[in-house]
Each structure stands twice: as C-alpha cells, then as structure tokens.
Amino acid sequence: MNLPLRDTPDEDTLDFGDLNASLGFLLRVAQLQAFDSFYAAFDATQMKPGEFTVLRLIGLNPGRRQGVIAKALRIKPAHMTKLIQRMVDAGYVEREATPEDRRSVTLSLTRDGQRFVDHQQTTLKNLEIKDRSGFAPEEFDQILTLLKRYIAGNKRDD
Amino acid sequence: MNLPLRDTPDEDTLDFGDLNASLGFLLRVAQLQAFDSFYAAFDATQMKPGEFTVLRLIGLNPGRRQGVIAKALRIKPAHMTKLIQRMVDAGYVEREATPEDRRSVTLSLTRDGQRFVDHQQTTLKNLEIKDRSGFAPEEFDQILTLLKRYIAGNKRDD
DNA sequence: TATTGTTATACTCTATAACTATA
DNA sequence: TATAGTTATAGAGTATAACAATA
Numbered sequence A, B: 001m002n003l004p005l006r007d008t009p010d011e012d013t014l015d016f017g018d019l020n021a022s023l024g025f026l027l028r029v030a031q032l033q034a035f036d037s038f039y040a041a042f043d044a045t046q047m048k049p050g051e052f053t054v055l056r057l058i059g060l061n062p063g064r065r066q067g068v069i070a071k072a073l074r075i076k077p078a079h080m081t082k083l084i085q086r087m088v089d090a091g092y093v094e095r096e097a098t099p100e101d102r103r104s105v106t107l108s109l110t111r112d113g114q115r116f117v118d119h120q121q122t123t124l125k126n127l128e129i130k131d132r133s134g135f136a137p138e139e140f141d142q143i144l145t146l147l148k149r150y151i152a153g154n155k156r157d158d
Numbered sequence C: 001t002a003t004t005g006t007t008a009t010a011c012t013c014t015a016t017a018a019c020t021a022t023a
Numbered sequence D: 001t002a003t004a005g006t007t008a009t010a011g012a013g014t015a016t017a018a019c020a021a022t023a
Helices: A017-021 A023-041 A049-060 A066-072 A077-089 A111-119 A121-132 A137-153 B017-021 B023-041 B049-060 B066-072 B077-089 B111-119 B121-132 B137-153
Strands: A093-097 A105-109 B093-097 B105-109
Touching: A017 A023, A017 B049, A017 B137, A023 A049, A023 A121, A023 B023, A023 B049, A023 B121, A023 B137, A049 A066, A049 A077, A049 A105, A049 A111, A049 B017, A049 B023, A066 A077, A066 A105, A077 A093, A105 A111, A111 A121, A121 A137, A121 B023, A137 B017, A137 B023, A137 B137, B017 B023, B023 B049, B023 B121, B049 B066, B049 B077, B049 B105, B049 B111, B066 B077, B066 B105, B077 B093, B105 B111, B111 B121, B121 B137
Parallel strands: none
Antiparallel strands: A093 A105, B093 B105
C-alpha cells in the first residue's frame, strides 16, 4: 500500500553503479549542463555555444583561413560553411578571398561582430562566476588544469 | 619568403585566449575526445555511448519504467522510444507492460543483453586504464570528484 | 593530382506537437 | 484533465561523397 499522492520514492531513484566512476559519463553529463548554463546566460542573443566560440576564435585570430578555424574546433567543412554563412548573414563575420591561394577564404569579425563579442564579455563573466560558485578557488583552477591534461593526453592525430 | 615544403608555422597555430580558461569550452572538447575514445574502444560492437549507457543503467535497475531511465539520462521520450526499439531489435532489452499502470512500460535486459554488458566490462576497463594513464592516481579521483561537484551544483529542476 | 571550400544527401540527436491508451 | 509512451515532422550536427576552382 503506497501513499496515493506521491510516487514510491525508490521508483525514481536509480542506482548508477560504476557510471559514477566513469570519466566519459561524467564528462558527458557535465557538458550537457554546461550547455544549459550557456543557453540560460545567452538567452537574449539567439547564439549557440559553437557559434559564439567561432566568433571568439575569429576575434582572437583575424585573417585566418576558414578551414583552420574549423579544424581547431572540430567543425566539419560542410557544417562550417553553413555556420559561417549564418554569421555573415547576421553581419558579424566578413569573408575575404585570400590573394596567395584563391581557393581559400579568410575570416574576420565585422565592427558589429567585434562589438557583439566585446559586449558579451559581461555575460561570459557572469557565467564563470556561476561556474566557480560550487568550488573553492583552487578547485576551479584544478578542474581546468585536469581537463587540459586530459585533452592533451588524448590528442587526436587529425 | 616561406619554405615551400611546409605551411608557415603560425598559419595553423591559433591563439585560444580566454577559451583556455573556460570550463564550458574545455568540457566540450574533453567530452568530444571521450566519445572518440569510446568509439575506438567499442569499435567492434556497433554500440553508441548513449545506447551502452542505457544498457548499463537498465542492468543496474531492472524493471524500471522507460521514462525514469530516459529522464535520468536526459534522453527525450521520442528519442528513447527509438533507442529502446533498436535495443529490443538487437535482442538486448525486454519491454514489459506494467500491471499497475498499463500506460507505462518497464525495461530489463535479456539474457543476451546481460551477457553483452558483462562481456564489455573488459573493454570498459581498458578504456579506464587509458583515461587514467595521463594522470597521477589521486588526480584521476580528483577530476571525478570535481566533475560530480559541478554536476551537483548545476542541477536542473526538470 | 591534391587541396579549399561548397553543395547535396543521409543519419543521428534534439525539440515539438499531435496522437493513443490509459489514469 | 493529466500522464506514459508513440508517431510524425522539422531543425541542427555530423559524416560522406561529389563537385568547382585553384594549386
């Protein structure tokens, strides 16, 4: 005989077993939550995480070829073409023919694009404050360091 | 005047700036590499990370409703239906009508499903050894702990 | 011949809503 | 009316191959 007004408590409680010791599983869950946080913070901008990262990377490295930016972020050429087209349509990115190699295209932010990225620094800062809030200061630095270690240790050849 | 046989070194070298201090960005990159590792390790099985995690979770919690498993893994109902159908077709999962609530369905592993999951423990162990290889033992435990902290601190309401 | 980026196709994951059968 | 799961449709990301222009 269960209480009619509530679910049986253990019906919704799951045993995660070894999943709680699986780096891949925890990375996946953490990453999904990081996306949620991004969408919550960037609600007003219509921006997706991948798009905004592309804008930031172009801003830091103006004049680089589209393929170089794409490869660094593991975005496939076909997808990159469409993503950049959206950013061009939004007025944030400029494409320019490369004189030395006329097959390729170099990217840079428009004035609007740079202004947009600059303006989102505040949003980014708030996101970081929220991210840091569950950690002691040295713990946050530690997780960044360990993630970078994992990334460097598992480098792909491309 | 550049050497003709190589790209200019700095042409491919990008400044990542603050992205190297962004938890969200590092989580994303690390997670993509974790998927790569999974696919490399589970090459022979045709299994995807999400599918295998569902199998593991069902194995740990037989007889739970499909919706409970789905929600725990943030899989949307529509997607879950198709994923479970694939697992049923593969002979790994059994669906059973719930007597108390005939709208719902409970899940369990078939004997083949349980055998499959058990058999992949070796693959999983090898993956973990590879994951641990870049870390000191206490560092690996630390990254698991910190990821769990992040996950708990950013819990969604649902 | 090989490479850069584009186009086209397809498959998965995700999001949404409409539907069914229950409750 | 609300809920559990299904079906259907569409959008985004990804993978692949074919293509045009150029190297």
